[in-house]
Structures are given as C-alpha cells and as structure tokens.
Amino acid sequence: MRRLVILAVVAGVLVAGMLFPFIGGIGLAAGAVSDSAVGTNADLKAGVLPAATTVQDATGHTLATLYDQYRVPVESDRIAPTMKAAIVAIEDRRFYEHGGFDPIGAARALVNNSNGGATQGASTLTEQYVKNYDLYVAATTDAQRRAAVAPSYARKLKEAELAVSLDHELSKDEILTRYLNLVYFGHGAYGVQAAAQTYFGVDASALTVPQAALLAGMVQSPAEYDPVAHPDAAKGRRNVVIEQLRQQGSIDPQQAAAAAAAPLGSVPDPSTPPEGCIGAGDAGYFCDYVLAYLKQAGFPTDKLTGGGYTIRTTLDPDALGKVKAAVDQQVPPTQPHVANVMAVVAPGADSHKVVAMAANRTFGNKEGESSYGLPYEPENMGAGSVYKIFTAATAMEQHLIGIDTLISVPASGYTSPIYKNGNGKPIPVNNDGHYRAALTLQDALAESPNTAFVKLEESTGVPPVVDMAVRLGLTSLAETPYSGKAGTPSIADVMKSQNQASFTLGVTPTSAMELANVQATLASHGTWCPPTPLASVTDRDGKAVPVTQEACRQALEPGIADTLMTGLSKDDSAGGTSAAAAGSEGWNRPIAAKTGTTQQYKSAAFVGATPQLAGASIVFDDSNAPKPICDGSPPHTCSGGNIYGGKAPARTAYRALSDILGDQPIAPLPPVDPAYLKGTLPDAYIPPPTPPAAPDQPAPGGDENTGADNGGGNPGGGGNG
Template sequence: MKVKGALGRLVVMIVAAGLVGAAIAFPLVGGAGVVAGQVADSAVGSTSDLESGVMPAATTVTDSAGTPIAYLFDQYRIPVPADRISPAMKAAIVAIEDRRFFEHGGFDPLGAARALVNNSNGGATQGASTLTEQYVKNYDLYVAARTEAERRAAVAPSYARKLKEAELAISLDHRVSKDDILADYLNIVYFGNGAYGVGAAAQAYFGTTADRLTVAQAALLAGMVQSPTEYDPIQHPEAATGRRNVVIEQLRQQGSVDAGQAAAAAAEPLGVAAVPTAPAEGCIGAGDAGFFCSYVVSYLAQSGITQDQLESGGFTIRTTLDRGALDKLKAAVDGQVPPTQPHVADVISVITPGADGHHVLAMAANRTYGNKPGQSSYGLPYVPENMGAGSVYKIFTAATALEQGALGINTVIPVPPSGYTSPIYRGPSGTPIPVRNDGNYADQLPLTDALAESPNTAFVKLEETTGVPPVVDMAERLGLTSLATTPASRAPGAPSIGDVARRQRQASFTLGVSPTSSLELANVMATLASHGTWCPPSPVLSVTDRSGVPVTVTQPACKQVLDPGIADTLMNGLSRDDAPGGTSAAAAGSEGWDRPVAAKTGTTQEYKSAAFVGATPQLAGAAIVFDDSNAPRPICDGTPPFSCGSGNIYGGKVPARTWYRGVGDILAGQPVVPLPPPDPRYLGQQP
C-alpha cells in the first residue's frame, strides 16, 4: 500500500525511527478522512526563528524611583532564562507533558505511532506532541502568526501541521540544548488568566518568581497547560487540585520527588491569589498616572519606538514622573473641579527647568483616566485644546517687543480705552473690529503692570509695533510647538496654525485664541526659567531593552532661543501677578502662596477656557480649565465651576487656585529661591 502526502511522510518518519511494526499496525484507511483539514505550512519560516527564543514580552513603565506604574503588552509575558526557572517547574512539565523529553530527538516516534492509531478514524485530534513540537506550535501561534488565517493554521487538526512541527522540532533539537528548549517552551505557553509564560504565571497566581516555584505550585501550573480553562484554580478548584495531584504522582513515579515529598505537596492548599490575573494592559492600569503614561507612549512614538514595539519588546522605561508630585497635583485639580463635573476639565502640568533638559515632573487632570462612562483617555493635559489660553499669549508680545528693542520692561505703554479700533485687528471680512477690555485701566501703564493687570487694548496696540508674525515666531520658539503643526481636521499639506496666523496677520493672536495645552504652556515658562534655553518637555529618563541594554531615544536638542537677559528680565517682569492689583492675587492669598513667582493669567472671550502659567526657579507649570465636551459652552465660576449660558471663569480663579495649591504643595519645605534680577539692558525708562 502506498501512502501519500503528510500522512505518508509521518509514517516514513516513524519507520525510519525503527518502529515498523507500529506503523504497519496502523490501519491506513486512506481517503478524505485521513487527510481532511490539511492546511498551509506553519507561519514559522525556519528553525532560526525558533532558535532565537525571542518572544513577545511586556514593557514596564516606571516612575522616577523605578516603581512600575504600567505594563504595555499584547501578551503579558515575563521571559526568564533557564537558570531562573525552578527545577521543580522543569521536572513537573516534563513529567506530565513529555516524560521522554530528554531521550528523544525532538520527535517521539513511539508517541506519534500511538496517535496515528488512535486518530485513524478521523482528523489529527490526539496530540502526543513532544514539548519541542509544542514549543513550535505555540511559537507559531503566539509569535510568528500575523493573520487570523495563520493563527487558525497553527492549531488546525491536520497531518500537514503535525508533520511541519515534527520536522522543525527535529531540526531544533540538533541545534539547541534541551534545557533551553524547555525554558523556551515554559516561556511561551499560556497558563490562563492572561498569563503567558511561567514568569507571568508565577507572578499572577502566586505573587512570586519562576525560580521560587515549589513542587506544589509547579505541579499546579504544569497541570493547567493541558486546559487552562478546565483546570482554572479559581473557577474549578477541585478539578485543579485533582490535576495538580496527578502531576505530583507522576513526579513521584519518575523519581523527581520521594513519597514523603509527594504526600506533603499533595496536602498543600492551592494557595493561589484571590484574583490571579495579569495586570491591566496599557495606561489604563496606571490609575492617576494614566495621562502621564499616555504622554510617554506618544513621546516615544515621535522618537521612533512604536506602540507595537512597546507591546512586545520587553523594554523598561524609567520616566521622570514624581509620584508624590502627581498626588499633590491630582488633589489640586480634584479639589477645584470634581472628576464627574460635566463640561469642566481642570488640567495641570509641571516641569523642572534646566539648560540641559526640561523634565516633566507630573501632569494631572480632574478626569479619571479610563474608557468607562464619565472617564477619559484623551490626552487632556498634553493635547492642545481648541479654545485657547487667553491673555497668557501676551507674554509672547512682550518678549518680542523686548527683543526688538522697542521698549524695556519698565517702559510705560499706552492703554487705549475699551472699544479701541486697531488698524491690524480685523474680522474675517477685513473690517476693523473694536478691541474690548474686561475692566477699567489707567491710560498708561509700565509694561510690568500691564502684564499683571492684562488690558487687551494695550497689547494689541503693542502688537501694531512688533508685527504679528514675529510674535507667532516667538511663541513657537519658547515652546508652543503645536503652532508648527497642521490640525488633523485639516487636509494634509494645509498650512500650520502658526502659518495661518502669520499669513493673515491675526492680531487676535496676542489674546490667546490659538489651541494649546497645559504641557506646552508649562514648557514656555520652563524656557524662561532656564534663562531662554528651550528643551523638549521630556517624560523619559532612560529606556533599556529586555537585556538591560540602553536604547537611544532621539529628541530635539536643547537650544538657546532667547537672550538670557530678556528671559530673566521677563521672568522678573511677570512677578507682580500675585501682588495686590494682579489678576491672581486673590487666588495666591487663598492658597497661602508666599514665594516669588513669574505668572500670567488668561481667559478666552467666550469664557469656554481659562489658564494660568507660573514659574519659580525650581518649577514651571500651567493649569487650564476648559469645556472638554463635544459642544463646548461657557463656564461659570462656582463651587464647583459649571457649564452656563454666559460665563465668568477667569484665569485668576480656578486655574490659578489649582496652580498655587498643587505647585505650592510640591515646593513645601524647599528653599525659597528669588527670581533672577532683570538685565539692565532691557529695563527701559523707569516708571
């Protein structure tokens, strides 16, 4: 009788192994029933893929102290080398799954012949696979397969698949040590409850590591491999106990443990965790650090490390996050606006300035990070919100005027009355429209006082002198990098937000109508506090691969974007916002603020957002309150703030209180450091 195809090749392999009798005893019925269900070859291309032993591993994201805050993975797996897996675990899996593992050459002809006989009346349903073959199958399923069709092929009941596994297993056995094959198998197999591999299983079920697994623990895990669902120790403890004890008995019969050890292990309780599951996947599991974690992922993507790489690469990412600072910022935002308050988001970002880097210390939002109703996974603190930051942008006009030499920080500037019609302030049709102030002001003010009191007409008038494009340029240089990007809502290739403002000579730019984020504004203040040195707002201290080798994270280099004298002078010139007459004086007093601070408030025209920025020599930060719904409405100040018809929110209210409380609590106990003195070159006339 001539046997063709995959079945025939299996028989040849058995015959070649010297088991002719067993092969002949197999009733070769032929026909469709024997070869039914044959599928394409494994997605594993060669033994070189299998030899590597490299498989998907979870990436760990930590805070600055090295404490994990999140795990990024597609499969929660913690690969461990052979010497970090307990002997009991190795013995248990061999005892129950492949007792001839150390004798055969990757393919066990005796087991294969037995399977052929048992499966003669149907497709290839009985496995009898060696651990090496199982490793091939699992590698195919969990690593090599990229499509659903390939995943189905990896587990299809066909002789074609069995043959491919056997051939690869034999080749692998000749090239890789038994101990490494065993470790690779234990690292890849699924143990249920989201735990892939023995490292993850040891942690999920017993809160331990693979090298510390006891005989009883190892027996439980080894027994679960056959069916993680059927032998789930939480859902089916009796079945799991019975299966565990079968493994223990196999260990006794094979001499891995003696009778006393077997009896003691069988008498132990299962001892598994009450909820033996893998940690939550992604930034959802980071809790209050979710927004920061999300920014880390976005930041690394810009440097070339993709989401897919993070979910399978086994990196360790040590971030700049200060957990204590986060807790204080979270308390500050929630204290002003409860997480469930509709239409009102309160966000804050804090950065440590420095000429060699701007590290993001923490960021927080009053929203709970997540995907459930009432939660948000949108990057509220770092993705630009559309309503703008109001008069905070007057900082850019003042900086431009100082740089152009038009005036000094003490120069008295005109304050036209409310309703002033500027030749450069025009509506969409080109018709001049009046500029209005929110309050009454003196006809003239020193620039320092104008920054503190914030009359709109004064800065539109000043912008007539500086020109709009240089002010937009200044904003980009100091940290509003999103101005150089095109919003996703616009067609690819459309001009950036900044380009539109420059081309149209948008005099409203100084009034803060352009989208921005608390992170960008915090970095603006960090640039000023760093004596005019801009650096990207970095959330990462280091990245290492699964072997502990450092990974380079590419980012723009720090650069001097503003004369240090101008930066220091402007910091000093912004120092009166918390003083009597300043727009945040009441907020500073209510929160007990008692340090020198460079600060500025901002409110948008329709009261849909308001902002506060501030910096000390140690910290720079920004808080924004805005309507985060799909249909933004004005916000009214209250306890808590609420969505309303007209609005009366101001940067000196909720945003300033959030900032003074959060940053004040972070700085508590630290030395009070004065602001830098102004540079005499940029003082101008005395008031």
C-alpha cells in the same frame, strides 16, 4: 539523511496511528495535509518571544504594562526546579533521553491512551515548543494560526524535523526554559513567570511542588483545568502530575502525599495586569503622553506590546499626587462639563523634564471618564491673556521697550489704525475695567489691559509675535492645520497671513503642557527643550535603546528671558491678577506668572515659573457644546460666566506648586539684564489717574477677561486679560 530518517520514523508511527482515532489527542483527518509551520529554524534557534513592555515612573515603580500576550520571559535560574520536573513528568518523561523526536514515547502514548491510561501527548516538549512557537509567535494571520494546530501529516513531519535540529543546537535546559516561557496557562498568562504571578502572586523561582504540578497539568487544557472555574478537575489533574513526579523519583512518597493533600492555593480571581494606560490610574494621562511622545519621535510603537522594553519616565509620583489633589480640590472629577488640567515641567539647560500632569477627569473609557490627552492635547477654547507674554517678549527682542518702559493703555473701544476686520473696518478692543492711561510693561503684564497689548502689537507686527509663541513652546501652532484637515495651512500660518491682532489675546487652541514648557523656557534662560517624559528606554537585555528627541536650542536671548521673568513677577502681588489666589494658597515664593481668560468665559488659564518648576493650569468646558463657566464651589457652567485665570486655575497651580516645592529653599528669580529695562520707544505720557472702577467691575489688577473667543479675528468685546 536526517530528514529521511525522521520521515521514515514519523511515517511509521503515523501509519500505526491510522488504526486508532487519535495520536496523542490530535485527530488525523483525511486530506488535512499542509505544510503549516510558519516559523523557520533560524527563528526557533533565536527564540525571541513576545514580552510585555513596562512603563515606570522615575522611582522604577510600574505604571502600566503594554502587551498583546502577557508574558515575562525569565532565565533558567529563575524557574523553580519543581516546575521543570513537573512539566517533564507529565508532558515528556523521556525528554532528557531522546533527540527531539521520540518514537518510543509516541508509540507508548498511543497504546497507553487507547487503553485509558494516564493521558500523555505523543509530541515531545521540543515538538510542542515548535508548534507553540508557530502558534503564538510566528503566525500573524488566523489562517496561519489554524494551520499551526491542524491535524496534518506534513505539519507533524515539519515539527519533528525542526525539533531534532533544535535538539542538536540547544541544550536541554535551554529548550525547557524556552518552552516554559512560551506556553499558555490560561487567564491571559503566557509563560511560567506570568502564570506564577497570576495564579499564586509569586515568582516562578518560588513555585512549590503542588503549585508547579497545577501549572504543569494546565498546559494540556487551561480552560478544562482552570482552578477557579473547575477546581475538582484541576485538583485531579494536579495530583496526576504529582503521582508522575513520585513515580519518576523527583519527590518521595511523603512529599507526594503532602502535595496531593494541599489545597489548590490559587488566588480567587486570577488576572494579568490591565493592558495599556487604562491601568495606570492617576498616571493614565502621563502614560498616554509617553506613548504619543515616542510615536512623534519615530519610535516603532507597534513593537511596544511585544518588545519587552522598560520605559523609565520622568514622572515624580509624589508630585503627581499633589497635582491631582489640587485639580480635584478645585473641580471634582464628576463635575459636569468643567475640566481642570495641569502640567508641571522642570526647567533645565539640557532637558525639560515633565514632572507630572493630571486632570480632574479619571483617565478611562467609562462614562464620565476621558481617554483624550486633556493635560497635553490642545483644548479649543484658548488660554486668553497668557499670550501677552509673547507680545512682550517680541517687543523686548526688537528693542522697542523694556520691562520699565511706560506703554500706552488706550481706553475701551480703542480701534487700531492698522488692524481691520474682513470687511476692512476697524476692530474695537475693550478692557474689563479701568486702567491708568500708561503702565510699565511689568505692571501691564500684572494688570493685563487688552488695549495696551493690541496697541503694542501695532509696533511689533503680528507675525513675529506668532513666531515667538512657537519658539518659546507653543509648537502645536505650527503643526496643527487651521481647518483641521491635513495639508492645509497651520494655525500659525493663518494667524500671520491674516494679521490677526487677536492673537495676543490667546484665541488659539493650546495645552497646559505647552504653556508649562513656555514658562520652563523662560526659566531656563531662554533655552527651549522638548518637554520630555523619558528618562531611559532599555530593551529586554537591559541595553539602552536610543530615542530621537529634538535638540535643545536657544529660543530667546538669555538677557531677555531673565528680565522677562522679573517682568512677570508682580502677578501674585497687590494689583496682580492672581494676588488673591496666591494669598489664599499661602504662596510665598518669587514667581513669574500670568493669567488669561477667554471672552465668553469658556476657559481660563494660569502659567507660573520658579527657577525649580514651571506649571500651567487650564479650566475649560470639555463638552461638545461649550458654555460659559462660573467660578464657584465648585466651578460650573452657567449663562453668563465669571471664571478668570486668577481664580480656579491660579488656585490650582499655586496649591500644587507649593506642595511639590515643600520645604525646598526659596530661589530668587534671575537678575535682570539692564539692556532690557528700557527700549527705543519713548515712555508714554501719563495723564491724571482715572476714576475708581465701578462696583460691578473688577478693579484694575483684579481678575481678567480677554477680548476674544477661540478662532476669531475680532479682539474686541472683553476686558483686561
């Protein structure tokens, strides 16, 4: 019965409208009859609107805003009464009297508009809400969006029917609030809160009479009444609204005069926040990692731009600033071809929180910028001798050796009796300098001779070393296809199946984030956790949204992890490969560290962990045709190369970690487990000391170079790593 009554009333008004070219400014073209409404009564009653998602740092500061429509829905009490009065005055003066459809108002608007009076719409605010809901929420295709505003009798009827239904089910204030949260105000601002912020930099609750009147007047045509592009038209329209407010008794004549005399007051360049991680500044890479992490966790990331979520992250803004300063200090953002990246992770038994990450490159899409996940995506050059950590951990787990065991250090040119190349020929392995013929595992990790670890791999086997790397944190090795094509074996599978001894020399792609998490695993007594950037995710109502994250697991027996921390503790001491860098940056804390450099000097890396923080930095050529890098002021590509992990990467990490830790108490490394000081292999025989290194060679314990470049099966040709 209600539908029939509405049909009769609407039809009567529309027939009358045939005598005029417009009804409320909407032409009724002949034949334009289609049921264009795509929303349902249930949708409208629920009233869920697309809302921007915010990504915050650990302090609650907004890093980035994700949206398709920049909208910040607010409750009724956060909308100024002046705004509600203004929109009712200009768009639907009988709003509180009619039942959703207003035949009297439609007829009055028809006559008034045809006589040149103040322009008023024939639709009620409730009908406009229905139409705008269809246009901005329900419609998903261009055809549906066109239909939502088409001059159709059927559409008008459907709008009226739904409006009357809503009026019976919702309060007037709820309808008005939803309308104001929905409509478009221009300059990318959807809804009154976004508009108040965009045009005036205030909350919707603080809108004054002239501000509210300006916004209310813009609803009819945001472009025509744009206060920046068309200030005179905007002011004229605003004053029409002010006059309507006066006529309806919402303001007195004195208030109206003062409001009409006020300047427009909008900001000179109204704009909504930048959309996405591009607007996050130095936190852009971290923001990008958050989205990648959520996607990998199975979170419906396609819902983020309209879901109104609040994503609180683990990013420490103070730490970010210090990491960014450190990477830029070593390699300026504009330095061609040379990238410097770093990631910092906090160890823990139940969580490895990502504290900060940065790159010297500005995050973005402009020339000289990068939107690739430089600090967390694997870079193709490799990390060099950092991977010797995995060989050491494997040998300790197999009880072959401990950190005090003397291991053999063959001279350069050593050929393994086990590992061959593709033609079945022995593979020569070289060192970058001269070493004692035997070193304790602890000293070997600090001085990093290649031959010692390739020989050690003969005892452990390559597959267990690869598996150890994955267990401790290099998870991408087991996920990334070796050929780059989906469905083909992973890098880890190929390394194991081909028995590539070069694995211990760090030839596979890796990332600073994963390397930092390896160190966090060791610093967490062998407990691996995913490097999480998430503190919490809540919906628009403040309710927690669960995110499926991998559970922490014991990747390495605690005694091995704790002892290996001490095994890595000499890198910053005399004879260690990063001693010079530690001294130059004033480092004064115990640290488990390791350096690495690839054979052709196209990349170099440093990893380090204290009980409080773990970090990794990599310097590499980020161009399409990588070249060797020379360490200088600043590092640069060159013909020969001399970058080492103990140079720019180590200086970056020591500086950043030192600044972040600041005046925190100096924490000792965990105590060793006596069971892992020695192993079942006998100590190697120690011959007389070798002669000093030649002047043009790095001294033992100085900087290092691995024996292989990315992806090769030949570990020879370099030096100590």
